Amino acid sequence: DVKVTQSSRYLVKRTGEKVFLECVQDMDHENMFWYRQDPGLGLRLIYFSYDVKMKEKGDIPEGYSVSREKKERFSLILESASTNQTSMYLCASSLSGATGELFFGEGSRLTVL
Amino acid sequence: AQSVTQLGSHVSVSEGALVLLRCNYSSSVPPYLFWYVQYPNQGLQLLLKYTSAATLVKGINGFEAEFKKSETSFHLTKPSAHMSDAAEYFCAVSDYNNNDMRFGAGTRLTVKP
Numbered sequence: 001d002v003k004v005t006q007s008s009r010y011l012v013k014r015t016g017e018k019v020f021l022e023c024v025q026d027m028d029h030e031n032m033f034w035y036r037q038d039p040g041l042g043l044r045l046i047y048f049s050y051d052v053k054m055k056e057k058g059d060i061p062e063g064y065s066v067s068r069e070k071k072e073r074f075s076l077i078l079e080s081a082s083t084n085q086t087s088m089y090l091c092a093s094s095l096s097g098a099t100g101e102l103f104f105g106e107g108s109r110l111t112v113l
Numbered sequence: 114a115q116s117v118t119q120l121g122s123h124v125s126v127s128e129g130a131l132v133l134l135r136c137n138y139s140s141s142v143p144p145y146l147f148w149y150v151q152y153p154n155q156g157l158q159l160l161l162k163y164t165s166a167a168t169l170v171k172g173i174n175g176f177e178a179e180f181k182k183s184e185t186s187f188h189l190t191k192p193s194a195h196m197s198d199a200a201e202y203f204c205a206v207s208d209y210n211n212n213d214m215r216f217g218a219g220t221r222l223t224v225k226p
Contacts, residue, residue, distance in 0.1 A: 004156070035216075040122065042203060043157075043216040090156055101147065102214060104156035 003027070006091050006105035013112050019078040021108050023091030029103070030096035032074035034058075034066065037088040037107070046089075049074055050096060081112045115140045115206045119217035127225050132176075132191040134220045136204030139185065146187040147205040147214070148178055157203060163187060174198070199224045 007022035025032065031050050035043040035058075045058030047066040055066050063085060067075045074093075078085055088109050092102040120135040138144055145164050149157040161172025168180040174197075178189045187204060201221045207214040 033214075040218055042119075042218040045214075092157075101159040101162060102149075102157070104149075104158070106154075106156045 004091055004093055004103050004105040006089075006108045008108050009106065011108060011110045013081050013110065015082060015112060017081050017112075019081050019110065019112075021076040021078075021089055021091075021110070023074045023076070023105055024072050025074075025091075025093040025103070026072065027093060027095075027103065028071065029093035030071070031094045032068065033092040033094075033102065034064075034074065034076045035090045035092065036060065037090055043090065046076065078110075081110075083112050086110060086112045115144065115208065115213065115215050117204045117206050117215060117217040119202075119204050119220050121220055122218065123221050123223065125223040125225060126194045128196055129193050132189070132194045132198065132222065134189040134202050134204075134222065136178075136187045136189065136217060137185050138187060138204075138206045140206055140208070142208055145207045146178075146180060147207070148172065148176070148187075148189050149203045149205060149216075151201045151203065151219075153200075160189070160202070194222075194224045196224050196226070198222060 033048040034046040049068045065077045091105040148160040163180045204217040
């Protein structure tokens, strides 16, 4: 069974803290994505990666960075968390060049106080 | 750029009634279209996808959607709603590379007994 695992389901952090959200997939997928989900706004793409050490900005990259040192792992980093980054964060993966679906993790709900 | 618009942020139906969730897309290239479902506190999972084969696509749990190029629509239907269908539904559009998937704002489906 395919699996995308996000390390933390719920996090509470303080303004200014550095936050790491980790995502691991076991499907040997080339593509990995980080989305942010907010009520009424749907999913907005933060960053995606189509290969190890490669990254591309999505629609809302400001305040975020990513790291992909290994094919199976894609990390989202908030260098200095702010209250407007309180949200649900979803990681996903997919095969490259296919008409395939995105496989999603269960999400990480981040609250920044 | 591709985009989708979901008409209606909330839809409420009675158990056994028809479910109709609306999605219109905008794409400069032949699109791939998807419907995803999100149950409470979970990630998204694929319901069905259109990838330029048959225009009527059948998915899981009795859902289906019809691609209508002339109307740029991909509405999701189910003949008879079940209580377990209560969830949030997202329409999404992608190009061939699948690294630029765009989601709608979502429609929350409520099923009344």
